[in-house]
Amino acid sequence: MKKQIGCIGCGNMGGAIRAGLARREALWEGWGLAAFSRTAARLAPLTELGVVACSSGAEVAAQSRYIVVAVKPYQMDAVLRELAPHLTADHVIISVAAGVGMAALRESVGRVCPVVRCMPNTPAKVGKGVFGLCFDDPSLTDEARRDIHALFAALGVCVELPETRFTAFSALIGAGPAYVFAMMQGLVQAGATLGFTWAQSREMVAALFEGSALMAAREASPLMQLRDDVCSPGGLTIAGVNALDRAGLAGLLVDAVLAADARGREMEQ
Numbered sequence: 594m595k596k597q598i599g600c601i602g603c604g605n606m607g608g609a610i611r612a613g614l615a616r617r618e619a620l621w622e623g624w625g626l627a628a629f630s631r632t633a634a635r636l637a638p639l640t641e642l643g644v645v646a647c648s649s650g651a652e653v654a655a656q657s658r659y660i661v662v663a664v665k666p667y668q669m670d671a672v673l674r675e676l677a678p679h680l681t682a683d684h685v686i687i688s689v690a691a692g693v694g695m696a697a698l699r700e701s702v703g704r705v706c707p708v709v710r711c712m713p714n715t716p717a718k719v720g721k722g723v724f725g726l727c728f729d730d731p732s733l734t735d736e737a738r739r740d741i742h743a744l745f746a747a748l749g750v751c752v753e754l755p756e757t758r759f760t761a762f763s764a765l766i767g768a769g770p771a772y773v774f775a776m777m778q779g780l781v782q783a784g785a786t787l788g789f790t791w792a793q794s795r796e797m798v799a800a801l802f803e804g805s806a807l808m809a810a811r812e813a814s815p816l817m818q819l820r821d822d823v824c825s826p827g828g829l830t831i832a833g834v835n836a837l838d839r840a841g842l843a844g845l846l847v848d849a850v851l852a853a854d855a856r857g858r859e860m861e862q
């Protein structure tokens with residue numbers, strides 16, 4: 594079987610992954626891309642990028658070795674059970690559904706083929722996602738593991754995790770864009786308060802986050818050092834930073850992630 598990549602369910606996340614892969618098709622040296630979604634209109638923007646539109650999950654399985662399934666968690670079992678008769682041991686199912694464990698996925702495909710769990714976050718839409726990948730299925734070959742890592746590495750950063758770390762990953766990174774957008778909203782609001790237009794303020798704040806994130810990723814200095822480097826003694830920045838410290842921003846962020854983790858573990862029960 595050729596190493597083709599299929600996708601079943603092309604809504605927000607499936608569509609983003611599929612479109613991201615299609616835009617980087619040169620990387621795949623002729624790997625084909627096929628997709629099926631319940632509402633055919635979802636496939637139109639993807640076919641423009643060269644993705645082959647299929648009329649069923651069975652057709653995707655006939656064309657693809659690796660199948661990303663991106664339907665809602667409550668739809669996953671039914672979709673996989675319908676797909677199972679069309680799967681062989683050479684296929685690999687990659688589920689992006691939050692909260693659906695490996696054991697349930699294996700059960701749904703009738704243990705015919707290996708399964709992989711992937712937890713994406715929404716910046717995958719712009720090729721800057723962080724993907725938690727769980728390769729705990731012992732029937733997964735090293736080749737498949739390498740292929741799947743490379744596949745998602747084309748859309749962002751991949752972190753391989755045991756399944757027991759998935760909830761923690763979801764609380765920090767899956768939910769992460771919500772925390773970042775909330776912080777950005779506060780700064781955009783501050784910009785508007787100081788008389789910048791909302792559009793100017795948003796553009797400036799987005800560039801501020803992008804530039805600061807790049808510095809944090811590239812420079813080896815501790816984050817506190819990078820922060821202090823901006824704070825001249827007696828200056829304007831330290832006055833702002835003092836206000837943040839009084840409000841306990843770092844502690845608030847820790848509390849937010851711990852609350853999300855606790856809720857995630859509660860939902861797993």
Ligand SMILES: NC(=O)c1ccc[n+]([C@@H]2O[C@H](COP(=O)([O-])OP(=O)(O)OC[C@H]3O[C@@H](n4cnc5c(N)ncnc54)[C@H](OP(=O)(O)O)[C@@H]3O)[C@@H](O)[C@H]2O)c1
Pocket residue numbers: 601602603604605606607608629630631632635663664665666668672689690691712713714715767
């Ligand atoms: N969005 C995120 O930020 C995010 C982050 C991490 C993980 N995830 C996971 O990603 C998965 C998808 O979430 P989403 O936000 O992308 O949902 P979504 O926008 O509703 O996409 C799901 C898609 O699956 C299609 N679908 C449903 N049943 C189908 C079937 N039987 N056969 C083929 N296609 C079918 C739906 O078709 P219709 O268009 O007809 O409804 C829809 O296009 C979820 O399991 C979620 O946990 C999402």
